[in-house]
Amino acid sequence: MPARINPSILSADFANLESELGRIRGADAVHVDIMDNHFVPNLTFGLQMATRLQQVSPLPLDVHLMIDDPDRWAPGYAEAGAFSVTFHAEAAQEPIALARALRERGARAGLALKPGTPVEPYLEMLDEFDQILVMTVEPGFGGQSFMPSTMPKLTRLADAVRRTGADVWLQVDGGITAETILVAAEAGADTFVAGSAVFNADVPDDAIAGLRAAAASHVHGH
Numbered sequence: 001m002p003a004r005i006n007p008s009i010l011s012a013d014f015a016n017l018e019s020e021l022g023r024i025r026g027a028d029a030v031h032v033d034i035m036d037n038h039f040v041p042n043l044t045f046g047l048q049m050a051t052r053l054q055q056v057s058p059l060p061l062d063v064h065l066m067i068d069d070p071d072r073w074a075p076g077y078a079e080a081g082a083f084s085v086t087f088h089a090e091a092a093q094e095p096i097a098l099a100r101a102l103r104e105r106g107a108r109a110g111l112a113l114k115p116g117t118p119v120e121p122y123l124e125m126l127d128e129f130d131q132i133l134v135m136t137v138e139p140g141f142g143g144q145s146f147m148p149s150t151m152p153k154l155t156r157l158a159d160a161v162r163r164t165g166a167d168v169w170l171q172v173d174g175g176i177t178a179e180t181i182l183v184a185a186e187a188g189a190d191t192f193v194a195g196s197a198v199f200n201a202d203v204p205d206d207a208i209a210g211l212r213a214a215a216a217s218h219v220h221g222h
């Protein structure tokens, strides 16, 4: 099964985002970090900027909403044309209704879990989502260290996906490098967000190829 590599725009040059997209042509999608300085202590940008990125990006947008009140804001990102829109379980009021609203608007629906959030309440509703994002750092900043303590959660998810046959991608985000990607792939991830490991490389596309090759031999079919 192929490994999907989605570079995180958080580590890109914010003054030159359009040209930065041209440095990651070998990626599967661009991971767009939306932070509101409430749900997380950092701030990036919102729907207006994401809509413009959607217009100029040669890659699909994998939007990650680290914001309060995603029930209100997430559908707009789907309407803007995002390939996937992932919101946080800790912030959503009605996660199933919101996932359905995203799908109705043509986006893949994603559910994200902070490192301390248990996965058990969501294992019986996997069919409602197209992607589960297991955060492997506390959300908010790039360049943090991968938390191996999140791997048992990923293993439980991968087991549930295999057992139920749900068609759900398992994404990890935070501290992904050529080394940690092996650990996450072995635990069951198939979609990998990497910020600093890609954008801090001399040739980001080479870093993407390296990550993909490292993960490919370890990614399991569901």
Ligand SMILES: O=C(CO)[C@H](O)[C@H](O)COP(=O)(O)O
Residues within 6 Å of the ligand: 008, 010, 011, 031, 033, 064, 137, 138, 139, 140, 141, 142, 143, 144, 173, 174, 175, 176, 193, 194, 195, 196, 197
């Ligand atoms: O969502 C994020 C932080 O909340 C970023 O996507 C993530 O941290 C990627 O950066 P890096 O690969 O450098 O850890």
